[in-house]
Amino acid sequence: MPVLRVALDLPLHRLFEYVSAEATTNDVGLRVRVPFGRGEKIGLIAEVAETSEWPLEQLKTAGEILRDLPPLPADFFALCEFAATYYQAAPGEVLLQALPAGLKRLVVPERRKGRAGRSPSAVSPPPLTEQQAQAIAAVPGEGFSANLLFGVTGSGKTEVYLRLIERALASGRQALVLVPEINLTPQLETRVSARFPSEKVVSLHSELAEAARERNWRAAFAGEASIVLGTRLAVFTPLPRLGLIVVDEEHDPSFKQQDGMRYSARDVAVFRAHQLGIPIVLGSATPSLETWANAQNKRYRQLLLTERANPEATLPAVHVLDTRKMVLQEGVSEPLAAAIAARLERGEQSLVFLNRRGYAPVLACPACGWVSRCRRCAANMVLHLADQRLRCHHCGFEHRVPKACPTCGNQDIHPFGRGTQRLEAWVQQRFPEARVLRVDRDSVKSRKQWETVLERIHAGEADILVGTQMLAKGHDFPKLTLVGVLGADSALFAADWRAPERLFAQLMQVAGRAGRAELKGEVLIQTQYPDNPLFSAVRAHDYPGFATQQLKEREQAGFPPYTFQAVLRAEAPEMTMAIDFLKAAAALPVTREHDAVLVFDPVPMKMARLANLERGQLVVESPSRPALQAFLPCWREAIEQLKVPSKLRWHIEVDPLEF
Missing domain, CATH: 3.40.1440.60 (PriA, 3(prime) DNA-binding domain)
Known part of the structure; x- marks a missing residue:
């Protein structure tokens, strides 16, 4: 049988x-x-x-x-x-x-047929710039090739994607386009559908209803859908005629899955393209340093777009405001406030960028020192004044704002620091005639809300935007001419050695929202460290110079991409339980049998407590990827033989982005 x-x-x-x-x-x-x-x-x-x-x-x-x-x-x-x-x-x-x-599912609910969407009006392609035409011609139509499309913000990377998709469709192939954020999918879907009205375009992301996601997946698998747009999990979608993969904003950490199987969709996409013998295009204005190193080493072909696609648009002028001698009002300097006022007079839009949602990062009592710490995590609970809640942004725990200090009874408790809600209130007070629109995860929770927000911005129904990184990438607002950046300094001294790379990418991406049409753009970055080389690179729009310096520092320190890492993590009710397990894993005989692999001592994680669990980690690294890959399965099998407490959970993460 x-x-x-x-x-x-x-x-x-x-x-x-x-x-x-x-x-x-x-x-x-x-x-x-x-x-x-x-x-x-x-x-x-x-x-x-x-x-x-x-x-x-x-x-x-x-x-x-x-x-x-x-x-x-x-x-x-x-x-x-x-x-x-x-x-x-x-x-x-x-x-x-x-x-x-x-x-x-064992029991499949009865599915309603999907409603037919409205066919979009066909849109004619714009004329190509010389650099766009060169980039398209450089990507081979057949055979594996990894291509880095390095283009400044507004340089027309999406148009390059669309022309390459058109070429793939003409040869009877399918195209897979990966984006990092769900909120980028609707506008891209609209643009792609308008360019290819006769083709079936489907989206795959977690915000889709279960029935819609299955329907789209079936269409992709059957070959009925010619173009698939999706977030990271879409990289595994079986496509019978796949001829092109595009990874937009390839540097974005959202492509790395942080639970379950902790994979990088970007790296899996490169493997899939190699496996099928098809081209892949990785696009970004601020590529990850790993991708940039691959391009410098000629493993990836580099395609350049150094100028904005709109001939009347130029890169915004970036100015750094030294706030050491300035009086700030709710974090906003007078030069930034004056620049916003000037845009209001001209009927232009401004964006005040603060990557911290909520009203204030913490509620505190000045009498006894009590602060609103999360009882489940090693983090503070953020004050959300609009709904009178204290909320942990890590585990989701929340409760009502206390009327008095829980420790001493003092009724004079204060919010410290600022988030987008507090900034929005100040902006509205300072500019009462302005239409202020806050855009963050609290105000925009669904695709429908996001589409409504975008329509309002494009229709000119908002004068001042107050937002987080949701507004930092992929958006084209023609009337937006000013970007003001608050709170950038905290990343300069973070313990995470990837923090400068992330900060630079964030600043360049949000700066790229300004001046994308004929109106000139300006970016004002507030900082107490104006002489930091990172800000000099941002002012000059000099990603290559920044990347060269960062790679030099990483090579000296022995960090990726010059070494390869994995991390063993453990979660338990008590830290001693987690650390003891990690010590036992580090002491296994297999760790001494692989000379090319270095095993570090176990330590608590940066977020040592999350959702009532204490968390520890142990890093292993090697200058050789094959050596590390040979070690990990042997080590994992040995760890599986250890006697582990029933309440302890562990996992191995390869190529970790966070520690």
Whole structure:
């Protein structure tokens, strides 16, 4: 009787075996109902064999093999196998997470047919600049090539993507476009649909309803959808005619999954392009240093867009305001306030950027020193004055704002610091005639709200925008001519060695919102450290100079991309439990058998307590990626043999972005 080897969505590094009289080798890649424990699960048939190392009478009988879809293809299994091997994840987790939730349900609810969307009006492509034409011509139509499209903000990177997509469609192929944020998907979908009105364009992201996501996934898998737009999980979508992959804003940390299988969608996309022998384009105005190093080493082809696509638009003038000798009102200097007033007089829009939502970062009592700390995390609870709540932005715990200090009863408790809500209130008070619009995760929680906000901005119904990084990338507001940046200094002295790279990218991205049309743009960055080289590079729009200096420092310090890292993390009710486990893992004999791998001492994580769990970590690194990859599975298997307390959880993360 045929033996099915089935992948289940479990954190176990093995397949489960069942017998099935109806199975054939053609069923590999189909879903199947199987008994598991006292219930049933939906699994994926990874192999059909004739024999098993177990006696056949000991194997359970599989249930129905679901044949409503064709089998998943071999390249899908190869992609998931690579991800599971490289990121030390369980095969079942990888294979099953790539399927929409509806395909993993035992009982499938009745689905309503999706409503047909309105066909957008066709839009003619704009004329290409010389650099855009050169970039398009440099990307081969066939065969694997990794291409870095390095273009300043407003240089027309999206138009390059669209022309390359057009070329792929003309040859009968599909295109996959990955974006870092869900809120970037609707406007890109609108633009792509308008350019290709006769093609089926679908989106795949977590904000879609379950039925819509499954419907779009099925259309992509069947080859009915020619263009797929999605966030990081879309990289695993099986596409039978895939001919082009685009990763927009490739530097964005949102492409790295931070739970479950901790993978980088950008890196998986590069592997997938290599696997299928197709071109991939990584686009950014501020590439990640790893990608930039690959381009400098000629592993990636570099395509340059050094000027804005609109011939009447120029890069904004960037000025650094030294706030050491200035009196600030709610964090805003008088020169910035005067610049906002000038834009109001001219009927132009301004953006005041503060990457901290809420009213204030903390509520405190000046009498006894009490502060609004989260009882579940090593973090403060943020004051949200609009709804009178204290909220932890890490674990989500919240409660009402106390009327008096919980410790001493003092009723004179104050907010300290500022967030976007407090800044919005001050801006409205300072400019009562202005229409002020705050844009952050508290004011924009759904796709519909986001689309409404964008419509208001484009219609000129907002004079001053107060926002976080939601407004920093990918948006084109023709009337926006001033960007003021508050609170940039905190990242200059962060313990995270990636902080300068992230700060530079954030400043360049938000600065790029200004002056994208014929109106000239200006950027004012407030800082107490105006002589910092990072601000000099921002003023000069000099990413290559900044990247060269950062890579030199990383090479001297032995940081990626000049070394390769993984981290073992443990979470437990007590820190001693987590650290003891990490010490035991570090002392395993396998750690002494791989000379090219360095194992560091275990330490608490930067956020040492999260959601009532104490967290520790242990970093391992090697100058050789193959050496690290050879070590990790051996180490993981040895760790799995350790006796671990039932309340402790652990995982390995490869190429970590945070510590």
